[in-house]
Amino acid sequence: xxxxxxxxxxxxxxxxxxxxxxxxxxxxxxxxxxxxxxxxxxxxxxxxxxxxxxxxxxxxxxxxxxxxxxxxxxxxxxxxxxxxxxxxxxxxxxxxxxxxxxxxxxxxxxxxxxxxxxxxxxxxxxxxxxxxxxxxxxxxxxxxxxxxxxxxxxxxxxxxxxxxxxxxxxxxxxxxxxxxxxxxxxxxxxxxxxxxxxxxxxxxxxxxxxxxxxxxx
Numbered sequence: 001x002x003x004x005x006x007x008x009x010x011x012x013x014x015x016x017x018x019x020x021x022x023x024x025x026x027x028x029x030x031x032x033x034x035x036x037x038x039x040x041x042x043x044x045x046x047x048x049x050x051x052x053x054x055x056x057x058x059x060x061x062x063x064x065x066x067x068x069x070x071x072x073x074x075x076x077x078x079x080x081x082x083x084x085x086x087x088x089x090x091x092x093x094x095x096x097x098x099x100x101x102x103x104x105x106x107x108x109x110x111x112x113x114x115x116x117x118x119x120x121x122x123x124x125x126x127x128x129x130x131x132x133x134x135x136x137x138x139x140x141x142x143x144x145x146x147x148x149x150x151x152x153x154x155x156x157x158x159x160x161x162x163x164x165x166x167x168x169x170x171x172x173x174x175x176x177x178x179x180x181x182x183x184x185x186x187x188x189x190x191x192x193x194x195x196x197x198x199x200x201x202x203x204x205x206x207x208x209x210x211x212x213x214x215x216x217x
Contacts, residue, residue, distance in 0.1 A: 017076045021055065029076045038082075045083040048073060111165055113152040114145055122170050138174050139181065142166055147189045155190065159183045 016026055028048055035041040052069045059065050067087040074081060079092045121141050128134040142162050149157045163177040 017078070018072060021052070021072075021076070025051070025055075026076060029073065029081070032083075033077050033080050041081075042083045045073065045081065110168070114148050114165070114169075118145060118148070119169060122166070122174065126170060126173050138166075138176060139183075141174075142176055143184050146183050146186070150186060150189045156186050 013023070016023060018026075025048075028044075028051075032041055032044045032048060035044060049066070049069050052072065053059075053065070056069075059068060062068065064087075070085050070087050071090055074085075074089060075095070079089075118141065121137075121144075125134060125137045125141060128137065142159075145166060146157060146159070146162045149162065159182055160177060162183060163175070166174050166176060
């Protein structure tokens, strides 16, 4: 009965800082913090680092493997462990500092089926000097736009439509309509596009459906 009364529940225990190492490992770190002798404390810290390395062999291929382990040791000690580290000690304030918010694109393109990358490519092409390289880039952009347009559940598109959209997206700085060039034939793009019957594994589903109702002997 006394053993049952003395049981410890996880809800009553202190919260683990890095749960992956377990509670016994946390007790080892707490013991190292409580050691008064500097030499003994440094020796115990080195032993703890060795055990941490054995527990995480997958980190041996990660650059600065030892540096990562020392950072984790100081984190588990709540930065109270006073030992000689072979690496610069990251401060608690730096680790608790919140990262800057990510900037999400707020633009709403007129032709969404082209994607945002097309507009970025057009902006780069505009900055290039006129010449063969820019002409090749503009032609490649137009071809990619045609491919995106056909992926938008379309079976054909006139090149003049692509040239018009490119002219609009470039604010009138790229005009391929006047050059009289033709883009890659639509059939070439459609040939590499998966058929609708094969999308999403519908072929297997139809095969299963066709087997329903058949007699099995």
